[in-house]
Amino acid sequence: MVRVGVVGAGIIASEHFKHIHDHQEAELVAICDIAAKNAEQAAKTYGAAAYTDYRLMLENENLDALFICVPPFAHGSMEEEAAGRGIHLLVEKPLGLNLDEVRRKAEVIREAGILAGSGYCLRYLESVRQAKTYLTGKDIAMVRAYRFGGVPPMPWWGDPAKSGGQLVEQTTHNVDLMIYLAGGVRKISADSARLLFKDSSGIEIPDVTSVNMVFESGAVGHIDTGFIPQPDDRSSLEIMGRGFRLTLEGASLTIAEEGKTTTYLGKGDFYRQQDHAFIDAVKTGNAELILAPYDEAIKTLEVTLAANDSAASGLPVAINKRV
Numbered sequence: 001m002v003r004v005g006v007v008g009a010g011i012i013a014s015e016h017f018k019h020i021h022d023h024q025e026a027e028l029v030a031i032c033d034i035a036a037k038n039a040e041q042a043a044k045t046y047g048a049a050a051y052t053d054y055r056l057m058l059e060n061e062n063l064d065a066l067f068i069c070v071p072p073f074a075h076g077s078m079e080e081e082a083a084g085r086g087i088h089l090l091v092e093k094p095l096g097l098n099l100d101e102v103r104r105k106a107e108v109i110r111e112a113g114i115l116a117g118s119g120y121c122l123r124y125l126e127s128v129r130q131a132k133t134y135l136t137g138k139d140i141a142m143v144r145a146y147r148f149g150g151v152p153p154m155p156w157w158g159d160p161a162k163s164g165g166q167l168v169e170q171t172t173h174n175v176d177l178m179i180y181l182a183g184g185v186r187k188i189s190a191d192s193a194r195l196l197f198k199d200s201s202g203i204e205i206p207d208v209t210s211v212n213m214v215f216e217s218g219a220v221g222h223i224d225t226g227f228i229p230q231p232d233d234r235s236s237l238e239i240m241g242r243g244f245r246l247t248l249e250g251a252s253l254t255i256a257e258e259g260k261t262t263t264y265l266g267k268g269d270f271y272r273q274q275d276h277a278f279i280d281a282v283k284t285g286n287a288e289l290i291l292a293p294y295d296e297a298i299k300t301l302e303v304t305l306a307a308n309d310s311a312a313s314g315l316p317v318a319i320n321k322r323v
């Protein structure tokens with residue numbers, strides 16, 4: 001059995017608990033949260049041990065794998081300490097808020113020789129896999145995406161020093177898909193504003209952001225995101241090349257070619273697939289099962305942080321390709 005611990009027992013952790021628990025060859029042995037009630041409630045449900053101090057959890061439990069599910073500002077040295085003990089990691093996105101810190105963590109992870117995945121779960125959508133296969137060998141000319149929805153309720157979200165803002169924290173999923181499907185980004189130019197929630201206390205992050213991108217391939221693109229109240233969250237990605245347009249919307253994929261349009265309706269639970277793939281990777285040592293490795297998540301973080309820098313300075317930012 002793969003012995004799994006989880007640090008951070010909030011919203012996303014409750015998703016992981018289910019999938020760790022229902023994996024035949026995994027055991028959810030320990031759950032840690034600085035809010036004792038969160039840890040205790042979840043531990044009771046899953047028959048795990050509860051902790052409020054992750055160091056104590058690492059010390060007492062003989063973990064094979066750790067899921068890090070704390071907010072972006074709260075990672076501290078969790079990754080380094082787990083890696084030092086040879087514990088494999090699944091780290092929720094975004095990996096952090098400081099690129100140098102995250103790169104140092106990546107070095108420690110590499111030196112430890114452990115497996116490390118990130119929480120870019122949309123890569124596990126069947127439609128995304130189909131899109132990836134379709135795009136193999138094709139030249140992409142333009143990539144456009146958007147994501148709109150309400151403001152998440154957690155108090156840390158509205159603080160730029162804790163969440164990094166919408167693009168870094170949430171729309172990072174969409175940016176990650178753009179990079180996964182269309183390749184690396186070499187230049188970013190962004191504008192953002194605080195207009196819709198400017199009178200709301202506790203929301204100090206921009207509420208509308210528009211980003212232009214130049215990809216390493218030479219393709220161009222953009223992404224728009226904002227907290228625009230509407231009945232449902234909206235999110236879409238469109239990739240165009242000579243003779244084709246590919247659209248990902250929710251879990252579905254549409255490919256339009258001259259004279260033919262095909263739609264695939266996505267199925268399957270991408271969180272479950274991600275968590276089971278990670279546990280299977282730990283069990284078998286096969287790193288290829290992890291579709292969103294930690295190192296690739298650094299590139300996504302770099303692009304979103306560069307967009308924040310560009311919005312702050314009003315200048316384009318060149319992306320440094322170092323991991």
Ligand SMILES: NC(=O)c1ccc[n+]([C@@H]2O[C@H](COP(=O)([O-])OP(=O)(O)OC[C@H]3O[C@@H](n4cnc5c(N)ncnc54)[C@H](O)[C@@H]3O)[C@@H](O)[C@H]2O)c1
Binds near residue numbers: 013070072
């Ligand atoms: N992959 C996805 O689709 C997805 C979805 C939601 C959230 N997330 C990510 O998961 C992370 C957490 O988000 P959330 O929505 O679960 O937040 P949350 O606020 O609901 O939960 C975070 C939990 O971490 C705990 N915590 C904070 N610091 C801690 C520490 N030092 N030690 C132990 N526990 C600590 C908090 O008490 C809280 O219970 C964020 O990075 C977020 O972006 C990913």
